[in-house]
Amino acid sequence: MSGLRLNHIYKKYGENNIAVKDFHLDIEEKEFLVLVGPSGCGKSTTLRMIAGLEDISEGELWIGDRLVNDIPPKDRDIAMVFQSYALYPHMNVYENMAFGLKLRKFPKAEIDERVKEAARILDIEHLLDRKPKALSGGQRQRVALGRAIVRNAKVFLMDEPLSNLDAKLRVQMRAEISKLHKKLETTVIYVTHDQTEAMTMGDRIVVMKLGEVQQADTPDALYNNPINMFVAGFIGSPAMNFIEGSLSEKAGEVVFSAQNMELVIPAERAQVLKSKGYIGKQVSLGIRPEDIHDEPAFIEASPKSLVKVVVEVAENLGSEMYLYLEGIGDQTIIARVSGRSGIKENETIQLALDMNKIHMFDKETESSIFFNENYVSK
Amino acid sequence: MKKLAYEQLIQQLQPFLKSELSAVEKQQLDRMLMQWNDHPSDTESLKNWLQAMTRTPHANLPLPIFKAPLFPLGENVVAVLFSVQDSSRTEGTQQLEVLLRAYFACELLVLELSQNEWLLLLPAPTMYSDGKGMIAGLHSILESEWLGGVRMSVSETFFAAERLPDMVNRLRQTLHAGALFAPQVFVYFAGEYELELWVMQLSEEQRNRLPGFVEWLQMEADAEMVLTLQQFLAHGCSMSETAKALHIHRNTLVYRLDKFKQDSGFDVRTFEHAMHVKLLLIALKLRQHRQLAQPPNLQR
Incomplete structure (x- = not known):
């Protein structure tokens, strides 16, 4: 069971600066949920609270049937993919994908099996000997995904993973991430400021503004039945x-x-x-x-x-x-x-x-x- | 360092000595050896010196004598200060060092300055190409592998032997200002928060004398207006970039700025008023976070 429950969660920096206000949502197991909104709306902060990289000021976070507010990130069974790829420049693709497991003292044979399986899923088997500087932006992002996949985590957290790519590659990669989600059958929580990305990838989209959830619903419902002017204006292009x-x-x-x-x-x-x-x-x-x-x-x-x-x-x-x-x-x-x-x-x-x-x-x-x-x- | 038995050492030295050591010489040698063995490692000495220099205002302690030339001191370096909220969630200094060595693959020095604070010193050439990209990558690596929320401040290149304590203080101030003014950003570059640091050094009374409307801003301006102003200033007063970042129509932005001008008298589309409003927003934020407003050490 890898659904999540965010139970009236707040993030406060100091007394008056509330970055996330009363975030309350159940996320289904295997769901692809997108958090979307303009700069400063609290979407990344919410993701970081789920990852355990930020403390939760108020409220409860449940992953499956575990309350994880005080559980360190390493014990939450999550994997995170960042905008900046997070690759070791001096290691080749294989070593990059294997390194996290090596640090956790996994047996060599298991590391090899997991890396090769992830490379096969991502279609990067032919790149395993290359170093990051010899890869295109899209290939680097695939390796970053591979580093997350080898962990066999139940929940994937992705923070604007396509922002560094050009427009054409972004379109291609968003389709690949959607396919990957179907293959891996994991829960994905994906942060973006791009409403097109949100509409095309999410089973459900959470639109946020100034730290508050405006509406959480399917792409169709957000488009055709927006709750307020902000959602109506944010979703849809033009x-x-x-x-x-x-x-x-x-x-x-x-x-x-x-x-x-x-x-x-x-x-x-x-x-x-x-x-x-x-x-x-x-x-x-x-x-x-x-x-x-x-x-x-x-x-x-x-x-x-x-x-x-x-x-x-x-x-x-x-x-x-x-x-x-x-x-x-x-x-x-x-x-x-x-x-x-x-x-x-x-x-x-x-x-x-x-x-x-x-x-x-x-x-x-x-x-x-x-x-x-x-x-x-x- | 392994303790060498006095007798063993004498035996090893004997072929090089012209004559037997006198009793007094033996005693002196014995004392030197004891001191040497009790002496902390070079890294430890540097850390202790750095802590003393940065904790005491105007401290002027001589550099300790090191057993061997210590990597960063004779070189141009870049310093990175790491800070975590809760060190019990991280994997500790040893793993941090493993990750940093794997990431940079060069000679480097990591000092654990306190339970929640680490200093990394890197040779300056490491950062020549795509320095900001490398630091962003490092931040992501640390958050995913070292497994904790990390804030980092990064120095420009400096000559370590001359400016190390100053730089550590500056990085601490930058980190403090960054965490206060941009809590959703996690990497802060020295020099990017000078205006904020300047306002932070003013007394509350001096801040209140900033001509304008801090009170009004606090009472009247809603969060949306404050965010609009912040984004407008952060995007170099560009209408199109700001509208894009806020996902609003350009006309909506024009309307908001006009309303702000009408209510406050400040037209942020002019440089003078934009700078004024920037200072006032900083002062407003400090007022909202009084408990965080004093940086750890403002001595330069």
Whole structure:
């Protein structure tokens, strides 16, 4: 049993500096959990508390059925992979992978077996005689993973392991780490600031901000059912658009009004807004770039959610095009349309918002008004 | 060192002596041998001297006499000070030395300065290429193999015989400032925390006289605003880099800085105001951590 329970954990540096606040989560055995958030959000500190590299100021940490708050790192059955590879420059790949076991006085035959098995899993058998300086960044990171694998640990902790790699290699390595997780069948806790990495790798993602967990859920739930504006804006690239405006009732319909636009809210959602008392109040509307449409059929079918905008910049990526639009609210809005749409910069165009995909946030608390606690991930 | 029996030594020396030793000479030789055998090792002598020099302000003790030339003293070196919160979680000095020798594969000296503090002296050329990368790698190695949370401060190159005690003090101050101002960073390079050290040396009264709004910042600015300002200053006042680090839209950053300007009167997009706010943020942090605010030794 190698699940973890973080029971109301705090990390405090001094009286007023709280790096991690009330972190409470159960991590399933064999789960791939990603901690994500901007600089200073407490994700690495949480990982280091799990590793035993930082004391826990308050709360309990359970690994399996053991309370490990006071257990030294070496006895926690964990292996850690760092951003900086952590390789001995003067040893070859074999020696690098074997050294930790040698220090722990493992029999030579067992060391040999474990190193060769890890090398086979990572497909680096042909590199065993090479020294780190003769390896590429991706190969070095594989060796670093190998150093963790040979320990046969139940839990792998990875702290931004791909940050030193270039973009192309990062994409390749994240797929390899996911495959590795499936092969090894271990629990992985992975820290990153990159939401794309989080979305593509995690079974579950914990979004953190200023030391607090904002939401812990599947990638699908975070994307489609964010709990607040921070999560909505953090997850997704390009980020969700936010438009500030007010809600009113006109001719029996609930209308969202902002600069140069009026949008009719679909009946089901309008009912939620009414029942929660938001009519007459200021709110923020959120809409993802792919939910803004330029297709004539969609525009024709959506007469109550049309907006007229000026295309400031049009970035054509081939299969799709990002439009940076002026004319809605006071912020630039991004729309993702087909690369074949033929839209040009400085053009004034009409677009339609998919009102069934909108999000609505409380202006004061920034929490999602449509948040569904019973959301079922697809 | 093995104790040599007096008689055995005399026997070994005899062929080289012109005549038999007199009784007085024998006594003198005996006394010298006793002193020699009771004398601590060279490393131990250096450690004791270093501790005396760094613990007592303005100490000016002569270097001990060593039995043999001691590695770092005649050379340009880089010093690394390691500190752990709880030494019972680590694997001890002997294993630390094994790891360091395996990592650097060169002559080096490790001194256990106290239960939670070690000093590593390395020949300067070891660090010429990708010094910061090597140190980051070392930190990861120690945390994964030595198995404890480690903080490290790293010196620039210096001539060991002349500046060792000064450098140890400086590394201690840097480590203290680093742990206080950047607790989520674990490797601190000497010279990167000079401004913080300067503010730390001011008295509470002097700090309060820093013109501005420490009180206001403490009372009014929320954690998000303080983090925004810290990141903005840490990223060289670059709007795009700061927005990226905070994962916010550039317009959101502009809005926050405008709000800060409106509330405080400080426009951190100008150098003068940015420096002012940097000092005030340091002073604010010291106030929040009063119990940690005094570095161990500010004598230079």
